[in-house]
Amino acid sequence: RPGDLRSLVAAWSAYRDCYHPEALRRAFARDLDFDLPKSKLHLVEHQLCHAASSFYTSPYEQADVLTKDQFGEVVSAAYLRGEGTRLTLRKTLPLPTSLGTLYAAVTTFLGFTHHSDEYKIMGLAPYGDPARFRDKLASLVELGRGGTYRTSPLVNNHRHLASLQKNGIAPETVELFERLFGPARLPNASLTDRDRELAAAIQELTERVIAHALEFFASGRSEQLCLAGGVFLNCSANGKLLAHGPYPRIHVQPAANDAGCALGAALYHYHHTLGRPRRTDRPFSVYLGPSFGDDRIEEALGEKRAELRWTRPEDLCAETARLLDAGEIVAWFQGAMEFGPRALGNRSILADPRVAGMKDRINACIKKRESFRPFAPSVTLERAADYFELYGRADSPYMLFAVPVRSRALPAVTHVNGTARVHTVSQEANPIYHRLLTAFGRRTGVPVLLNTSFNTSGEPIVCSPEDALKTFLRTELRYLAVGPFLVEKSSPGA
Known part of the structure; x- marks a missing residue:
């Protein structure tokens, strides 16, 4: 068919320019000014990279493995089995079916940025009732037998591949959505009940499709499940x-x-x-990024001496806990940077979660972001179950599960639906951050902190000491704990 031929031509162009071995060389x-020999180049399919990144970083000897994202080469989802060092591909869902593209299309339709703001839709969803658009959205997904499904080709219209990649939504999809849901929201327009209800409906549908997909493993199901692909950054769906x-x-x-695909490609080649052999006796550490010594940090501080003053406290954690208990918001820069999109205690902005107005204060004055977006809590592993419903799970070390909050003492990190993206911190995984949480708990009785990424809206998380100081100086933050130093602005209003 002509449409299929156009899709093939578009796909081949993308493959030739991006994926072909010669293009990579x-x-x-x-x-990189590097001549890569053909014998050293090993290509691993996109969904296999996702699967390997999860299974080989898990503590499981065997597991069912499910991946979902927008798309890789020609596949949007994969069902696998992991055993020992081997991954066995059992089924894939080819394009145009794509749950990730459907979610991204709704994100774009609601005036946000695709490949970037899907988490905002997740945060907006609890403010709406999914009932109004439940059936209309469900009509775009056909659930099949054995955990399979198909999404409407009008939603995932890869005949308009260039438009889809640039804009996150094809022209025909916009027309379809406007017939179903009304006019598209313009970026930065005020949010309406319609927007909140559509966000709620796409979140509910996503959770339903994921649950349905797991029926594929019903026969001979493992006790363990490994997940990867951009869809599984959806903490609410993971929590369900x-x-x-x-x-x-x-x-x-x-x-x-997709950042995890680099890790997955290396692990797939090494193990599969x-x-x-694998190591399953210790947790995967996310602290894989750059770290900086005290001399480098002090040099960076010296370059800003006209704007800053700093000390080297005998007990940095105790002093930082004191400031947080006094209502200060403190930027926290320690050790190696985290791998992935979450700030997990090394490049963070921290505050007291007991203060109800703290969320709005940080959103308005520092992060400069939408008021509906929640903040996450960090908690010592030992006390996590006292404050959060973990359903028998021992930990949540990567901030990837939204779970019910058990305590009323944490209003600044409790979302409108009573959940939080909990981050548990062990002494083994992050000793200094665990000490800070413990010190705050010793002062307040609550070993929990509000933890958000050390950046402002639209900016990447800080990496270097220079990044940290630049962001610190252009925000309303007053204190920064960087390495062993506690930094304060020379003029508090600066």
Whole structure:
């Protein structure tokens, strides 16, 4: 058919320019000045990369593995089995079916940015009632037997591949959505009940489709489940699986989006292809990024001495806990940067979760972001179950499960639906951050902190000491704990 031919031509163009081995070798030579021998280039399919990134970082010897995102080469989802060092591909869902593209299309239709703001739709969803658009959205997804499904080709219209990649939504999809849901929202327009209700409906449908997909594993189901792909950065959906799903143990790779594919490709070749043994006796550490010594930090401080003053407290954690208890908001820069989109205690902005107005204060004065978006809590692993419903799970080390909050003492990190994206912190995983939480708990009785990423809206999370100082100086933050130093602005209003 003509439409299929156009899709093939568009797909081949993308493959030739992005995925073909010769294109990759040229990119290495152009960007890295590195001549990569053909014998050293091993291509791993996109969904296999996602699967490997989750299974090989899990503590499980065997597990069911499910991946979902917008699309890789020609596939949007994969069902696998992991055993030992091997991954066995059992089924894939080819394009145009794509749950991730459907979610991204709704994100774009509601005036947000695709490939970026899907988490905003997740945060907006609890403010709306899904009933109004439940049936209309459900008509775009056909649930099949054995955990399979198909999404409407009008939604995932890959004949308009260039428009889809640039704009997140094809022209025909806009027309369809406007017939079903009314006019598209313009970016930065005021949010309406319609917008909140559509967000609620796409979130509910996503959770339903994920639950349905797991029926594929019904026969011979494992006790363990590994998840990856951008869809599984959806903490609310992950939390529903934890609460109501058939798996007592679930692992989500912390960089579940495409960033994790680099990790997955390396692990797949090392374990699956080469058969090298795995380590399942220790948790995967997310602290894989750059770290900086005290000398580098002090040098960066020295360059800003006219605007800053700093000390080297004998007990940095105790002093920081004192400031937080006094109502201060403190930027926290320690150790190696986190791998993935979450700030997990090394590049964070911290505050007291007991103060009801703290969320609005940080949103308005520092993060400059939408008021409906929630903040996450960090809690010592030992006390996590006192404050959060973890459904028998021991921990949530990567901030990837939204679970009910048990305590009324945490209004600044409790979303409108009573949940929070909990981050549990062990002494083993992050000693200094665990000490800070413990010190705050010793002062207040609550070993929990509001934890948000150290950046402002639209900016990446800070990486270096220079990044940290630049962001610190252009916000209304007053204090920064960077390495062993406690920094304060020379002029508090600066």
